[in-house]
Amino acid sequence: MSELRSWTQIPIGGYITEPQNSVKNKTGSWRTQRPVIDQDACTRCRICWLYCPEPAILELNKPYVTKGGRKYNLTFEINYDYCKGCGICANECPVKAIKMVPEVV
Amino acid sequence: MTQVVEKGRERSVVVGKVGLTTNYAVAHAVKDVDVDVVAAYPITPQTTIIERLAEYVANGELDAEFIPVESEHSALSAAVGASAAGARVFTATSAQGLELMHEILHIASGLRLPIVMAVPGRALSAPISIHGDYQDLMNVRDTGWIIYIASTAQEAYDTVIEAFRVAEDPRVLLPVIVSYDGFLMSHTTEPVEVYDVKAVREFTPRRHGARPLLNPERPVTMGALATPDWYYEIKYQAINALKASRSVIDEVDSEFNRRFGRSYGAVEGFMLDDADYILVTYGGAATWNALEAAKEARGRGLRAGVLRIRLFRPFPTNDLVKKLADAKAVAVVDRAIAPGSPVEGPVFKDVYIALREYGVDKPVISVIHGISQRTMYVRDFYELYYKLKDIASTGNVPRESLYMGLR
Numbered sequence: 001m002s003e004l005r006s007w008t009q010i011p012i013g014g015y016i017t018e019p020q021n022s023v024k025n026k027t028g029s030w031r032t033q034r035p036v037i038d039q040d041a042c043t044r045c046r047i048c049w050l051y052c053p054e055p056a057i058l059e060l061n062k063p064y065v066t067k068g069g070r071k072y073n074l075t076f077e078i079n080y081d082y083c084k085g086c087g088i089c090a091n092e093c094p095v096k097a098i099k100m101v102p103e104v105v
Numbered sequence: 106m107t108q109v110v111e112k113g114r115e116r117s118v119v120v121g122k123v124g125l126t127t128n129y130a131v132a133h134a135v136k137d138v139d140v141d142v143v144a145a146y147p148i149t150p151q152t153t154i155i156e157r158l159a160e161y162v163a164n165g166e167l168d169a170e171f172i173p174v175e176s177e178h179s180a181l182s183a184a185v186g187a188s189a190a191g192a193r194v195f196t197a198t199s200a201q202g203l204e205l206m207h208e209i210l211h212i213a214s215g216l217r218l219p220i221v222m223a224v225p226g227r228a229l230s231a232p233i234s235i236h237g238d239y240q241d242l243m244n245v246r247d248t249g250w251i252i253y254i255a256s257t258a259q260e261a262y263d264t265v266i267e268a269f270r271v272a273e274d275p276r277v278l279l280p281v282i283v284s285y286d287g288f289l290m291s292h293t294t295e296p297v298e299v300y301d302v303k304a305v306r307e308f309t310p311r312r313h314g315a316r317p318l319l320n321p322e323r324p325v326t327m328g329a330l331a332t333p334d335w336y337y338e339i340k341y342q343a344i345n346a347l348k349a350s351r352s353v354i355d356e357v358d359s360e361f362n363r364r365f366g367r368s369y370g371a372v373e374g375f376m377l378d379d380a381d382y383i384l385v386t387y388g389g390a391a392t393w394n395a396l397e398a399a400k401e402a403r404g405r406g407l408r409a410g411v412l413r414i415r416l417f418r419p420f421p422t423n424d425l426v427k428k429l430a431d432a433k434a435v436a437v438v439d440r441a442i443a444p445g446s447p448v449e450g451p452v453f454k455d456v457y458i459a460l461r462e463y464g465v466d467k468p469v470i471s472v473i474h475g476i477s478q479r480t481m482y483v484r485d486f487y488e489l490y491y492k493l494k495d496i497a498s499t500g501n502v503p504r505e506s507l508y509m510g511l512r
Contacts, residue, residue: 007338007345012278013217014339015317016326 028056031085033100035078040066041097044074048089048098056083118301119365125297127258127290131197131223131283132157133297134265136167137305141192144172144183148202149235150225150287155197177202181209181220188218189327191318193269193311196220199287200227200234203241207248213280214249214343216327217316219272220280221265222250225291226388226440228477236478237287239388242417243441243451249343251281251350252418256373256389258295260415261285263367266305270357275315277350279343284417288478289390300365308364351419371421373413374428375399380410381433382493384486385425385456387414391438391475398486409490414452422459429460434468434493438486439506440475449473449506468496471506479510 011017037048049057062075078089090098125133132154135143143162145155161167170187174180177198188194198206203224213220226242228234242252251271255261261283268281285291317325331339354371362368375396377383384399386392392413402409412428414421429435437457439450446454450471457469472489475481489509496502 004334005338007341010335010338010342012316012342013215013327014329014331014335014342016329017317019324 026081028079028081028083031080031083031103033085033087033102034080035083035085035087035089035098036101037076037078038097038099039064039075040068041095042076043095043097044072044076045094046076047092047094049076051088051092053086053088054079054082054084056080057089118304119298120301122296122298124294125258125262125299126153126292126294127255127261127285128153128223128225128292129157130258130262130295130297131265132161133299134262134305135195135221136161137300137302138193138266138269138309139306140167140169140195142170142172142184142187142194143196144174144180144187144194145196145198146174146177146180146202148177148199150227150237150291151197151199151202151223153292154223158195177205178209181206181213181222184220184222185209185213185216185218186319188213188220189216189319191320193273194218194220195222197223197225199225200229200241203245204229207245210245210248210250210280212328214347215340217278217343217346218280219269219278221268221272222280222282223261223265224282224284225287226284227287234477237289237291237440238476238478239284239439239441240476242282242284243443245282246418246451249279249347250418251277251279251347251354253281253283253415254387254417255283255285255290256392256413256415258290258293259297259367260369261290262297262299263361263365263369266309267354267357267361269309271350271354273309273312273315274353274357275312277346277353278316279346279350284388286389290388304364308361347419351416351421354416354419369415370424371414371416372424372428373415375411375413376403377410377412377428379408380431381408381497382490383410383412383429383432383435384489385412385414385429385435385437385452387417387452388440391440391481394481394483395438395486397483398490401483401487402490407490407494417452420455420459422462425456425459426463426465429456429467430463430465432467433497434470435460436470436472436489436493438472438474438489440473442473442476442506448504453506468493468500468502470496470503472509473506474509476510481510485509
């Protein structure tokens with residue numbers, strides 16, 4: 001349901017007749033604050049990935065070298081299409097590598 | 106004794122004429138249309154419908170799942186679930202029971218589930234009353250259900266059959282209430298012609314594939330959250346379906362006439378052709394007593410008539426305006442109250458708005474009567490006709506509801 005359809009174009013009673021169509025419903029627009037990961041501070045511990053209720057933390061096979069020269073094979077990023085900005089990741093991050101930044105229109 | 110009667114354009118099979126209370130007539134119709142699920146909780150004056158249906162199920166006359174729930178909230182919730190899975194479902198309630206169902210009433214119409222429910226109307230507590238009026242029905246007016254109000258046991262029997270056909274029509278898919286007078290009809294025995302079961306079932310065929318159903322093989326989600334971007338559109342679908350149901354309601358009534366030799370229309374007029382003074386009524390007792398009064402008034406030279414509203418939702422605005430356009434004065438008799446409204450008759454408000462919307466500027470007064478079965482005497486209605494005559498000649502139209510029978 002990415003485009004806003006008229007009442008004549010919606011299934012009767014608002015039934016969802018297509019399983020797993022919730023992925024089409026980009027819920028990220030609800031967000032008032034966005035989490036931003038400091039890739040240099042992040043220790044790749046997966047706590048944010050574990051706690052995210054959506055889940056909107058992406059674990060990517062993307063190598064990263066920190067400013068201090070430490071090499072990681074993984075990178076964690078936020079899927080902003082679905083992240084609702086609840087802030088749990090920022091709260092749980094043991095090294096405070098995630099900051100909540102206000103969304104500005 | 107099966108008697109084949111030629112009526113209307115097609116042959117219909119009348120099995121016989123039996124004495125039935127309106128509640129038993131309703132139960133009979135529910136058996137004849139072969140419902141799959143009955144979920145109900147007993148409450149006066151509805152109880153005897155459910156007792157009779159429980160008997161039918163227990164003795165094998167009706168092959169249905171009878172769910173003895175713990176409350177009316179559960180009764181309609183179970184009905185919603187069963188209907189969502191594709192079952193033909195019936196329930197019934199009155200008064201506090203209907204109030205307890207209230208939030209699920211909106212869910213049934215919003216989810217477009219063709220449940221049929223009988224509501225013998227009853228006054229609401231407090232003070233506690235088990236007696237009849239239509240306060241319960243008026244309180245659920247805006248829940249998006251199709252609402253019929255029957256005036257005889259025969260009509261209730263016929264209307265329940267029509268109701269299943271209308272509700273399940275793919276162009277409608279809405280729940281339907283069939284209401285009638287608590288006690289004065291629900292517990293009064295009248296002669297009722299019942300039809301051959303085969304003919305009734307032919308008239309109410311199962312419509313497979315008319316709507317998506319709960320089915321593990323083909324999962325669907327019903328009743329999901331609709332954000333402000335979606336709620337309005339989904340709700341409007343049901344609002345529009347209720348408006349559009351009128352043509353199907355008429356079509357089904359005509360076809361019922363062809364098959365069974367009876368039709369009722371959305372409104373029923375008595376002696377209206379030249380009527381100057383018209384009482385607008387609904388239900389049995391108010392209508393038939395008003396008709397007696399009209400006959401007496403006619404006997405004394407007053408051109409009196411009665412207009413009964415049978416289809417309450419969707420409101421038959423056009424039909425009503427046509428029938429009332431030539432009257433000199435009209436009174437709307439309500440057996441329910443809309444407290445604190447500018448004028449306190451709930452159906453009066455509909456009638457008044459309908460007339461004004463169509464530019465018909467006639468004196469229309471609101472009359473409250475028959476509250477908690479306060480006796481509505483024929484002479485009360487007779488006096489009303491003369492009151493209308495006075496109003497028409499003096500132009501002195503009361504601005505407030507007239508509370509008849511009140512000490």
